[in-house]
Amino acid sequence: MSDPEMRVALVGAGYFGRFHADAWARIEGAELVAVVDSDSTTAEGLGAPVFADAVEMARALTPDIIDIAVPPAAHLGLIEALAPLCARLICQKPFCRDLAEAERATAVAARGGARLIIHENIRNQPWYAEAARLIRDGAIGDPWSLSFRLRPGDGRGAEAYLARQPYFQKMERFLVHETAIHWIDLFRAIFGEPEGVYADLRRLNPAIRGEDAGIVILDWPDGRRALFDGNRLADHAATDRRRTMGEFLAEGDSGALRIDGEGRIFLRKIEENAEREHRFDWRDRNFGGDCVYISCMNYLDSFRTGAPNPTEAAAYLANLRIEQAIYESAAEGRRVVPG
Structure with a gap:
């Protein structure tokens, strides 16, 4: 039944x-x-x-x-x-x-x-879910670094964001609080809890209140690092620049994994030049490979079964503690340990 x-x-x-x-x-x-x-x-x-x-x-x-x-x-x-x-x-x-x-x-x-x-739906975008699985399964060996270049190209000019989400223009904290938080969550999902944060944040478009460009580095005790390099004014090669909003790279001791603007995954072995495409099933519907649907399915299952969910509010606060450390680092020009 x-x-x-x-x-x-x-x-x-x-x-x-x-x-x-x-x-x-x-x-x-x-x-x-x-x-x-x-x-x-x-x-x-x-x-x-x-x-x-x-x-x-x-x-x-x-x-x-x-x-x-x-x-x-x-x-x-x-x-x-x-x-x-x-x-x-x-x-x-x-x-x-x-x-x-x-x-x-x-x-x-x-x-x-x-x-x-x-x-929190970015971790449920099909290319990231598949990339996380491949990394866990050793596709690039022992992983050293993760990086994401956010380049949606939607932040230029006085009309930036007004047609879609006009409140973006009025956010005092924008790039990190609204956008980079997705990849903070993704980096944690793959690497666990970071030990330190360094950030440099800028506002390039004077029509908005908050920051719209910046570089964030997260580090781990074993030497692993993650880089978020964001610029909402710049774009990237993609038929839909909101599909992935940029390009992702993971590197390890036996190879690299790359996600392009079409949501395709490419693998390359270390000391080789040729990449090979890793094909997987996903649905090009609505936002981000139908990640809202995937996420809602996930939450419904957690509610039905009582199983813990990685984005329960109490667990998700770790992302906001890292976010707070990022803003502190940018303001003070130093590495900060998340509290």
């Missing part, structure tokens, strides 16, 4: 919330029962009744899962209000506005008896 469907309510019907709505509508074992948005016209057409207020919706429908997909300034207030009303919460990254708010939200959810998972 199959498990009963879990009733899911989505809070937020903006640019990214629509990917969430599409994912829940396709997932077997889930039913999208409500969409909450202050602009009802934005939420219309997503296949569920529309509410203007999340608390009123939760009291009226008592959903099994509430998925929060709104900008970070609203996260803490929503979690405080909804944790007593729903036992399973999902919250999009970036998780709250800073570490202090995220710690408070995590504690509030726990006190309210709600399980809180952070929607």
